[in-house]
Amino acid sequence: MDRKKILIIGAGRSATSLIQYLLLACKSNPWFISILDKNMELAKQKLGNNLHGEVVNFDINAEADKIKKYDLVISMLPPQHHITVAQACVQNGKTLLTASYSSPQIQALHQVAIEKKSLILMECGLDPGIDHMSALQMIDEIKSKGGKIKSFKSYCGGLVAPESDTNKWGYKISWNPRNVVLAGQGGVSKYLENNKLKYLNYNRLFTKTDTISIPAIGSFEGYPNRDSLGFKDLYQLTDCETFVRGTLRKAGFCEAWHALVLIGLTDDSFYIENCKNYPQKEIIERFITEAELKNKFSKSVLEKINELDLFSDTLLPFERATPAMILQFIIENKWKMADNDQDMVVLYHEIGYEIGKDFFTKKAILCLKGETNGETAMSKTVGLPLGIAAKLILTNKINLTGVHLPITKEIYEPILAELAKNKIKLKEI
């Protein structure tokens, strides 16, 4: 029997559980895993001394045709790199899985992918990913009972477990810190509220939040993420009058983050030159002084900002940096997960629907805490759906070609079933 070859591109934080899951699956399947990462040491560390895999090293842009050697590719690269990998996979009739948002460029490969018998499955991580799958499962169930969905709200956040929550922001970094800093900068947020289209720009995004209290877990706030509207159609929610997908933070976070936005510290549009070995304080004072800060913001905001120690004498390690890079440097230090800290992923859906003249609300939540061995909640929830999808595809349980999202029963049902076996399952509240 032919061995199936799997290529995992990117061995960072979010790939840990994916790699472990697939290495384990190799024990009972004739599969072999190649791990590609610029940082070969990191890749070796993730592989350990497992004989079902190897570390490989090539330039995916310059040598994309090497993808031919593999049956299935999982790309954990930053989103802008997926298109190169996708094109190579489609041309060679291979399967590609990612946890990133699809794009018009990727979408445009659909017909050729069908012709070449290639499957490109996008948005198969946590958010996007498990959120789509669990939402569609709830939606399909409500529809099958004759329910008419009038309202859909879904929020997801990669947070810190309450027992490890030791700072005033209620936040630690469990995923790409650059994305934490740039969150919300991808364009105006669009959503639907009582049948009215709403635009929320970056300047106001963190000031207009939805409060979400989850019994026994805590009080959170959600802000709309990107363009929610396209998903209303994808979810086939024609009658839905309120539709929003958003990001979840602990209550109080957004007000203080908004202050950092106003100060200009999330700005990634210009470089501050020659900042190597400058005390951080001197660079921050170019934006705002301590006195100005105190005058401008409320006590609850100042408490959080003061904790970041913006005006410290720490020497900056960059030759040149954008304000966003400096803020990232600050929060990577202040919001670092300690060795024994656990992260926590919270995913929340709230669906309002009518059956006849009666109105119902269904709420469901996934609240998963991470382990301290690197298998964080983020790593599990991003990686396992990809690993499971890979397994289902290689064992012919999913047989599709073209570009897809995990929003059809054929895809989400077996993935959710297997996730549940791994203790990743939403419960109604």
Added chain:
Amino acid sequence: MDRKKILIIGAGRSATSLIQYLLLACKSNPWFISILDKNMELAKQKLGNNLHGEVVNFDINAEADKIKKYDLVISMLPPQHHITVAQACVQNGKTLLTASYSSPQIQALHQVAIEKKSLILMECGLDPGIDHMSALQMIDEIKSKGGKIKSFKSYCGGLVAPESDTNKWGYKISWNPRNVVLAGQGGVSKYLENNKLKYLNYNRLFTKTDTISIPAIGSFEGYPNRDSLGFKDLYQLTDCETFVRGTLRKAGFCEAWHALVLIGLTDDSFYIENCKNYPQKEIIERFITEAELKNKFSKSVLEKINELDLFSDTLLPFERATPAMILQFIIENKWKMADNDQDMVVLYHEIGYEIGKDFFTKKAILCLKGETNGETAMSKTVGLPLGIAAKLILTNKINLTGVHLPITKEIYEPILAELAKNKIKLKEI
């Protein structure tokens, strides 16, 4: 004697005085003026039945070599188009004058321009233009008395004359309305304050203003414009500890404009599709409702915003528009100059300097009101420096090659002298 041929590109609002000034000069000089504008009717109207000029029609991008026919070109095009014209002028050894900021691309033409005996004079309008020239005159005078300049502040604004000021914003549109909406969006503002570099991003730009009271004229506020720092070096103000160039508005304007920024109405980064024949109210409510507006802003801000009648039933004339285009549509209507209205240009310099142990402050102001025949203060102050520069160059009073700004005595002295004859002269206050 050979007739000199002048090409004026762009016949809009700011070109009126320039065209009139040069047509008048043609009476006593062997010059002939060609006016190029996509809108030939506008060009014809500006020319009238004057026999010293003609209206021409060609595509400056496709037929740039037609510039060969002219001795001197004045470009009133939007800044991004100057480079094409500049390249054609340099290649053909012609002179180009503009009222726009120079750019690295234009600057790069310096050596070739010298070789080809071409002069490119940038920043020769009002701001940039008269502000540079009058500042340098003051600076050179202070330096000649042994003064050491410690602080330089300069603010300029195209405003409305008090007698025509009939709205709560103290503002009417005397120049390109798109630029009014996009003001401040060209990147972070940088300036120097007490020897400390300061960054002010768009989110805070309109909240951190300098108050400027001008006796007998009124109370204004200034905000830093673009990157002031480059000009500190150009002005050779090595010892200067505070250096800022900025934009002037009537007191109270900035606080309310900041509200429009926060709401997202100045955003030019995304299109709202299918808005033709939508009531304006419905589009604005996508950003903010009347109730939200009332809750969010102070009384003085609301007074101004309410006057804009954002929630009107007016049908929008666009198929698709950015929020900035919609705001432009609104203010073009609400802040329109009436037939008898006069605009007003205010330019203010404040220079602090030391002679020995004594500290002095010199303040100077230009406050010019427009006429109602189209020769607005804006048109005069932008157009006359260009017209005068053209005259001085064609009569060999200025003999330079390469790329220049009007910051050397050789250029600013004769221009300021001629401007003074036209009643454009700063006075000390």
